[in-house]
Amino acid sequence: MTRLVASELLKLRTTRAFWVFVIAAVVLATLVSVPVVAFSSLLVEEELRALLSNIGVAGVVALLLGVVGMTGEHRHGTLTPTLLVAPRRIQVVVAKALAHALAGALLGLAAFAILALIALPWWNARGGEGVPAGEVLLIGLGVALNSGLLAALGVGLGALLRNQIVAIVVPLVYILMVEPAIGVFSDPVATYGLSSVTSSLSRAPSEDLSIPMGLAGLILLGYAAALIAAGAWATARQDVA
Amino acid sequence: MSTIEVESLTKRFGRTTAVDELSFTVPPGTVTGFLGPNGAGKTTTLRVLLGLISPTEGSATVGRRPFRELADPARTVGAVLENARFHPGRTARHHLQVLATAAGVPRGRADEVLAFVGLEPYAGQRVRSYSMGMRQRLALAASLLGDPEILVLDEPGNGLDPQGMRWLRDFLRARAAEGRTVLVSSHVLAEMEQTVDEVVVIGRGRSVAQGSLEELTAGTGGTVRVRSPDAERLAAALAGTGVRVQLESLDTLIARGTTTEAVGDLAVAEAIRLHELVSVATSLEDVFLELTGTDDVAGPQAGAVR
Numbered sequence: 219m220t221r222l223v224a225s226e227l228l229k230l231r232t233t234r235a236f237w238v239f240v241i242a243a244v245v246l247a248t249l250v251s252v253p254v255v256a257f258s259s260l261l262v263e264e265e266l267r268a269l270l271s272n273i274g275v276a277g278v279v280a281l282l283l284g285v286v287g288m289t290g291e292h293r294h295g296t297l298t299p300t301l302l303v304a305p306r307r308i309q310v311v312v313a314k315a316l317a318h319a320l321a322g323a324l325l326g327l328a329a330f331a332i333l334a335l336i337a338l339p340w341w342n343a344r345g346g347e348g349v350p351a352g353e354v355l356l357i358g359l360g361v362a363l364n365s366g367l368l369a370a371l372g373v374g375l376g377a378l379l380r381n382q383i384v385a386i387v388v389p390l391v392y393i394l395m396v397e398p399a400i401g402v403f404s405d406p407v408a409t410y411g412l413s414s415v416t417s418s419l420s421r422a423p424s425e426d427l428s429i430p431m432g433l434a435g436l437i438l439l440g441y442a443a444a445l446i447a448a449g450a451w452a453t454a455r456q457d458v459a
Numbered sequence: 460m461s462t463i464e465v466e467s468l469t470k471r472f473g474r475t476t477a478v479d480e481l482s483f484t485v486p487p488g489t490v491t492g493f494l495g496p497n498g499a500g501k502t503t504t505l506r507v508l509l510g511l512i513s514p515t516e517g518s519a520t521v522g523r524r525p526f527r528e529l530a531d532p533a534r535t536v537g538a539v540l541e542n543a544r545f546h547p548g549r550t551a552r553h554h555l556q557v558l559a560t561a562a563g564v565p566r567g568r569a570d571e572v573l574a575f576v577g578l579e580p581y582a583g584q585r586v587r588s589y590s591m592g593m594r595q596r597l598a599l600a601a602s603l604l605g606d607p608e609i610l611v612l613d614e615p616g617n618g619l620d621p622q623g624m625r626w627l628r629d630f631l632r633a634r635a636a637e638g639r640t641v642l643v644s645s646h647v648l649a650e651m652e653q654t655v656d657e658v659v660v661i662g663r664g665r666s667v668a669q670g671s672l673e674e675l676t677a678g679t680g681g682t683v684r685v686r687s688p689d690a691e692r693l694a695a696a697l698a699g700t701g702v703r704v705q706l707e708s709l710d711t712l713i714a715r716g717t718t719t720e721a722v723g724d725l726a727v728a729e730a731i732r733l734h735e736l737v738s739v740a741t742s743l744e745d746v747f748l749e750l751t752g753t754d755d756v757a758g759p760q761a762g763a764v765r
Contacts, residue, residue: 225561232553233546295544298511299554299601302540303533303562305510305526457512 222313230321239283243276243329251337261346267423270357274420276329280322280365284372287318289382311450315373322369327362360420363435371442377449461487461608461640467517470503477503479664485642490635492655493644500664501644502541505613509538533562537602538611547587551597564604572600591618609640616650628654648747660750667750683714683722686735693731
């Protein structure tokens, strides 16, 4: 298993895709932070906390990293050589999910670090209310966990759907349209759905929907585990061209 | 330990039966040719053997175990599949390092196998820029990472130039001489004739013949070339005695499964003039055509078959 995870990490490092995703996350962090710290008129603690948590959206980039990592194997036909040296497919999918969890967490952490490096000194310079250092670290941890789990979830989804375009479009449509629409009628979905869980995990301030960070982490872990299990099961059954 | 056994293997894709009750054994110390026309089911059989697709019925095992259950697959079997694909943006060296890591082989082995197949100067190039022959060599390099006891090669001649093919032939012969197992599929028989000891011939998913190359070429009888001004009449007479005849031109015919004596005697009996009567060495291709039926073979035929 260790070998397979190491092999998957090497796969990530040796194509450009991973670095493109990292750059995307960093650009995203800059775009999120600069307008707020530059123009916000509410220089209160709550506003800064919201800004720091907002980089939870890097999780979506991490999710797509996982999706592309797994579906790329089908798209480029590279699953075959892997299976010729490591034919136990469930292990291959789980190893890929673990490797992407690590890569996703690093990506989230990079985005958060950039955000914090831009926002905190600037905010200070404008005389804004600070956020306790412990809380900043906790948000950073939440963002990293969120990105890591979403990347692993993306691997599971990619293994299940196989087609790269479909596996990119489905979660985006779900997150942006389906879940918000259902959430209007259904309190459980509004509270325990992906959007609420991910924003709770990255400690976004919220009046009513928020659940404790630890619980949010466990629920997201559950979602990721379920999709990885389904994806691994599907991969183990299918004929590989 | 390193014997390949295929037992009553059947694989259906929907209504199509790609492999039909196929059985054969590949012993160590030989190069076994797995031959058949395109679409005969060779690749499907090899993919089942390598655990990539599941059999509908029957089994294909390596040392009595399914490939997916091997303790150390990369050191047991190395495989090159037809049209091997690679991530276009990854370099050859990285491709091999990724596989070596997954296989538990030291990463430095990547450069060894690259040098062995002659790709060392291009190791740092992204595979996108590779020619067909270079990709074939890279796939071969990958199969050698674990220095496996068994090599399974699907149509390795595709994309290799004549020198490459010759190099591969010598390499496979050397592996077999070391007591290792080699199974190599092909539809190009000329390139196999000097390579293989044992032959498994399939057509339409079924086994048509198995045995050593000598047994097979002996079993079909000789091939005779005849030139006669009455070639058509001779062809009809020969066909009447059960000989397979092919008219090559207006005055030349090829008779298979017979001898020069038999053809000469028949010509005298039928009062047919002969201008030439030659025994032609039976090639693997003749055996193959005989066994699989010419209608299975792609490409234009030299003449009509009577």
